[in-house]
Amino acid sequence: MKLTLAGLRAFVPGLPEDVPALRDALDASGLEVKGMETDGPQTVVTLEFLANRGDHRSYAGVADELAARLGLPRTGLPATRLTTSAEAPAVTVESGRCLAYTLTPLTVTDPGAALPADTLERLATAGLSTGLTVVDAAQAAGLETGQPVHAFDADLVAGPVVVRESRPGEAIRLNAGEDPRELTAGTLVVADREKLLAVAGVVGGTEAAVSATTRRVLLESAAYDPVSVRLAAGALGLSTPASQRYERGSDPTAPLAGAGRAVALLENAGAAVRDGDTAEPVRWAGPLPTVAIDAADCARFLGLGLTLDDMADRLADYGFRQQEPGVFQVPGTRIWDVKEPEDLYEELARHIGFDELPGTALPAGTGALPTRRETLLRTIGDTLVGLGFYETFTEGFYGRDTLKLLAPAGDHPLAPHVRIGNAEDRRYSMLKNNCLAQAVAAAAANLRFKQDQIRLFEATRVFEPSPEADNGLCHERPVVWALALGSSDPMRWSDKAPEMDFFFLRGAVEEIALRCRADVRFVPLPPEHPLADSLHPHRSARILLGDRPAGVLGEVHPDVRRRAGLGGKRPCYLELAVEEWEYEDRPAVLPPFREDPPVERMLDFVTPRTVTSEEILAVMRAAAPDWLRTLRVVDVFVPGKAAPGERSITYLITFNSEPARTAEEINGILDVLVAAVTTEFGDAGVRLR
Known part of the structure; x- marks a missing residue:
């Protein structure tokens, strides 16, 4: 600003x-x-x-x-003291989210009259000049006093003004020549008998806007619930000077003062005069809140001693009046952000000067080695960063709109949540019990900003409701999630790189497992898994460490993509259960450097489709010696002379090379593996190629 x-x-x-x-x-x-x-x-x-x-x-x-x-005296600018009465313009307020409301009638006497030069200079600097004297006076009052003021053309207002909540299907025209914008039902609006005049606290419509031909004016000055204004501005995608002020909390005692400043500007310029008293159907009735502070607690907080009288003098400079010893009334401008004693301690610190507060050395020790989990999270994070992922941070809370992306039914495992009964903002009313919804929402947000190369990850927690939890509410489960969307190599110029898909994330998991020295496997995702119906049924898998479920990965289900507005984009999602990756018998670090490279061999079996690659892997693992390092599928293809329904599966087998082993010893183990597989599946037609 x-x-x-x-x-x-x-x-x-x-x-x-x-x-x-x-x-x-x-x-x-x-x-x-x-x-x-x-x-x-x-x-x-x-x-x-x-x-x-x-x-x-x-x-x-x-x-x-x-x-x-x-420590300087503060002055004010001239303002007209307005008189309210029942003879004022007819206006009613039907919503408790309107905290105060005034409407002042004016008659324009000289549309070309100029406001004071210093006022116009302030408006021009802030980029708020319109060239219409009435509108500029209202803008100037808001800029100077902090109380937004808005003007309607009274001749375009049909019947009594009413402040109410919008009805389903109602729309307002915000710009000339554009179609009306439909509002979310329940949006706080200002209306007359026929139409909507304004979205309360955000923006006025064009159908009662002041113009150069306006001769009668209704000057509005009000106070609205901050959350209502924030939601309305967000739904419309607008940010106006009024909404920026209201959504952070305006002074509900100031509407008459703000309107009085605008009236003074117009009357002193000879541009307009009042045409009757001001209507005030709602005046803020709540008493200004108070906050009690303790001198000893304040001394501990600031690190220096202040007497109660000294604190009272300093706080009075910011408008906090002492009602009784240690109890201070909060001014109307600060009721939204000052609620605790520590808030007043901060005011005192600013008055004293942060540089003037005493400094003390923080206690220091020799430090500590990272815990097993810290080492694990660093290893996972470093691996993902090395693959081009960026760490992100999401809220621990979300609302119904975010959860709607997954659309869990009432009996779905993701339906129960720990909820905040009196949340000030409904967008953050539930402790998250999954990360997929926020990950998909993050992808949608990036796509709206034309960013289609997305690789995100986060180390966070989910909160699964359970009366058996230690805290009586929920189990807190640490997870790491990642989401990938776009080209696997966007910098390639020679030809188009493949899109990141299920196998890209599977490779990321295998890299993490290698660095953590973990034995990772992938099996079909069971239908009872909480995320099963949110991931593609044929492009998803459960991650196993040994026989323990340790995560899930898969392409996001088309229905979820549709609800998120992702179009034809196909993001893939990964989630690791951190607790299952914490091994007690091996650290989550890279294996020590070996001078001799591992010994690698390949076996290629022709198999019918009735025998899966996982079944063959299980047999070979059982028959292999303990110096086997890894065993995995590297290729699947149909050989030229294969019978119908047959395919060839190539397995890469890696053996530790220390201590040194002869070729005969390695080949003997391969013979054992081949014999185990053909004995188990020979009758089914499995054979070495």
């Missing part, structure tokens, strides 16, 4: 002339300065605001911080 230094001085006249000193004061106040540009007499400051501080998104909010930090 861009602000002018002259505009800040209108609120804090004593600000230092030294620009670097002002920048230091902004930084010390927790306002990140992205840049300062001086063009002649004008200095423009670009600020980055904290996500939970909606009050900062205005000149008044930034001025409050500077005045408190520098």
Whole structure:
């Protein structure tokens, strides 16, 4: 957000002339300065605001911080004191998510009247100028005070104004010449008898918008539930100055003051006059909250002692008034982010200055070796990074919309969740019991941004509800998941590389197993597995370490892809159960370097389709000596002289070369393996090729 230094001085006249000193004061106040540009007499400051501080998104909010930090007096700008009465415009509020609402009637007396030059300069710097005096006055009031103000053309409003929730199928036209946008049912809106006038707290529609021909105005100033505004703005894909302010929490006591500033600008410019009293169908009724702090606890938190009187004086600079010893009333601008004593301790720390707080050396020891799990996770992560994957981080919570990608029925293993009964944001109301839904959602998000080469992984936890768990709620199970989509070699220029598929991820698992010195196998995914109906039935597998289930991999099911809007893209998913990969008898590290390479041999059996490769592998493993290193399938093909239904399967057999073994000894073992297979399956037609 861009602000002018002259505009800040209108609120804090004593600000230092030294620009670097002002920048230091902004930084010390927790306002990140992205840049300062001086063009002649004008200095423009670009600020980055904290996500939970909606009050900062205005000149008044930034001025409050500077005045408190520098110990300077804070002034205000002229505002008209509005009178409310029952004779005001007819307006009703039908939703409790509208916390306060005012509507002030105006008559435009001079549409071409100009607002003060400094006001126009502030609007131009912020990129909010429209050239319409009434609209600019409303924008200026929001920019200066932090209270959004919106104007409707009263002659285009049909009947009483009502604030309510949208009905199924209702739509609003946001831009001239475009089709109306249908709203999600339950969206908070402002409407008249015939149409929707605005999406509350987000954006106004075009059908009652102020224009150069407007002669009567209804000036709206309100306060809305932050979550409602955030959801509405997200559904529309919009971010406006009003929504940015409302979704971070606006001051529910300020609507009249914000409207009063806009009215003062218009009346002083000779652009408009009030046409009656202001309607106020809803005034915020809740008392301002209080927070109690303890002086001793504060001293421990900050590392220095402050008397209660000293704390009261410092907090008063930020608008916190002491109601009784140690109990402070939170100002309306801060009720959304100040809830705990530690929040007030942070205010004190900013007032004192973080650099002024005493520093103490952190306790230090000699360190500790990484645990077995830490070593394992590092090994898995390094292997995936080496294969081109990027580590990502997802939330421990999700909502129904994310879970709908998998569409589990009521009796499905993924249907039960540990839920938050009073979640402030329904998008994060359930502890996740799977990672596939978020992985697919991440793929969809990347594709929306035209990124179709996707290799993601994460080490996280899933929470499986169980009354038998130690905590009485759920088992926390550590997992590593990965998702691959796109070309296996996007940098190749000579010809098109194959897409990453089931076998690409299987190779990744085999590489991880090699580095962890684990004996990995793949078997068909049983239908009772929780993810079985979310993965492709013929391109999925369960991962086994020995005989223990240790993960799953497979191509995402077409139904899941369709619900996620992936089109023809076919991502593949991998999930490893971390606890099953933790071996007590062997560390999760690379095997020691051997000077002699392992001894490799191949056996090729012609088999009917009634005998699977896994069955032959099991027989050979049972017959092999303990110095066998690996045994795996490397090729399957149909030989030229094969009978109908026959195929040839090639197995790669790797033996440890230490101690040294003769060729005769190796060949003798191969004879044993061939004899074991032909004895077991000879009657079925299995033979050495």
